[in-house]
Amino acid sequence: MKIGFIGAGKMASAIIKGVKAKPFTVIISDRDPETSQAAAERLGVKAAQSHQELADEADFIILGVKPQIIETVLAHLKIDKPLMSMAAGVSLDRLSTLTNPNLPLIRIMPNLNAQILKSTTAICGNQHVSEQLMTTAKTITDCFGTTFELPEKDFDTFTALAGSSPAYVYLFIEALAKAGVKYGLNKKQALEIITQTVLASSQNLWLGTDSPNDLIDSISSPGGTTIAGLLDLEKSGFTAALVSGIDATIAKAKEL
Numbered sequence: 555m556k557i558g559f560i561g562a563g564k565m566a567s568a569i570i571k572g573v574k575a576k577p578f579t580v581i582i583s584d585r586d587p588e589t590s591q592a593a594a595e596r597l598g599v600k601a602a603q604s605h606q607e608l609a610d611e612a613d614f615i616i617l618g619v620k621p622q623i624i625e626t627v628l629a630h631l632k633i634d635k636p637l638m639s640m641a642a643g644v645s646l647d648r649l650s651t652l653t654n655p656n657l658p659l660i661r662i663m664p665n666l667n668a669q670i671l672k673s674t675t676a677i678c679g680n681q682h683v684s685e686q687l688m689t690t691a692k693t694i695t696d697c698f699g700t701t702f703e704l705p706e707k708d709f710d711t712f713t714a715l716a717g718s719s720p721a722y723v724y725l726f727i728e729a730l731a732k733a734g735v736k737y738g739l740n741k742k743q744a745l746e747i748i749t750q751t752v753l754a755s756s757q758n759l760w761l762g763t764d765s766p767n768d769l770i771d772s773i774s775s776p777g778g779t780t781i782a783g784l785l786d787l788e789k790s791g792f793t794a795a796l797v798s799g800i801d802a803t804i805a806k807a808k809e810l
């Protein structure tokens with residue numbers, strides 16, 4: 555199967571690395587033939603001379619351009635193959651208006667962990683996507699991580715919880731590392747300690763059967779250090795601050 559990528563920036567390039575490791579052929583078309591050729595050489599794939607050449611040659615098309623230019627890109631294109639879009643905030647209805655009302659359309663929301671082939675990706679399709687096509691689409695998204703099939707109405711929430719949240723996790727890591735520096739550790743050492751702890755804590759949760767609350771309880775000895783820290787974090791509104799950040803992320807996603 556030949557997969558064509560229109561736009562080969564950060565996210566598409568990460569995805570292409572995963573896809574080309576599987577039995578798919580990849581062809582790309584970026585801003586113009588020169589940038590397409592340069593990206594194709596960098597990624598070890600073939601470049602098309604134009605978006606239309608790509609649309610004619612590929613069996614499955616993936617749009618990797620910014621949401622703001624989707625309309626311009628699709629306006630000059632005749633597409634009769636299944637189309638997948640990764641653009642934040644661009645609905646299936648909008649894509650249908652910009653293409654053809656009978657076209658099978660798939661929307662995904664990957665995250666930057668695609669760079670290490672560990673994206674948490676949401677997927678949904680319009681009424682023209684058969685079960686078999688959805689299976690093929692998930693085979694593609696599974697090449698760069700884990701796929702969650704969700705109704706489109708939940709995409710904005712997913713965008714906050716998986717698309718943007720890596721930035722909030724990095725902020726959490728950075729804040730803990732700063733605390734380490736405050737108490738005399740050097741920054742590099744503090745970052746290594748925290749990153750390793752976050753990684754192992756996630757694995758412990760993922761691999762085990764305990765809930766986060768069970769694990770919190772087992773760390774919190776009566777009268778101990780952890781419960782003192784936890785209560786102080788809540789006094790400063792830790793949970794409320796995080797939920798408020800998610801509220802703001804979802805509100806912004808709805809505006810796009």
Ligand SMILES: NC(=O)c1ccc[n+]([C@@H]2O[C@H](COP(=O)([O-])OP(=O)(O)OC[C@H]3O[C@@H](n4cnc5c(N)ncnc54)[C@H](OP(=O)(O)O)[C@@H]3O)[C@@H](O)[C@H]2O)c1
Pocket residue numbers: 560561562563564565566583584585586589618619620621623627640641642663664665666717
């Ligand atoms: N980055 C993320 O974490 C993330 C997460 C989820 C979803 N997404 C979605 O992924 C898409 C791409 O985001 P990105 O971060 O990868 O952006 P990006 O790095 O800017 O990639 C966009 C690519 O499209 C190229 N381009 C510009 N005009 C074009 C045209 N007319 N035809 C074809 N290609 C064109 C750009 O070239 P130039 O650089 O020369 O302009 C660039 O190579 C967006 O829709 C975004 O919403 C991104």
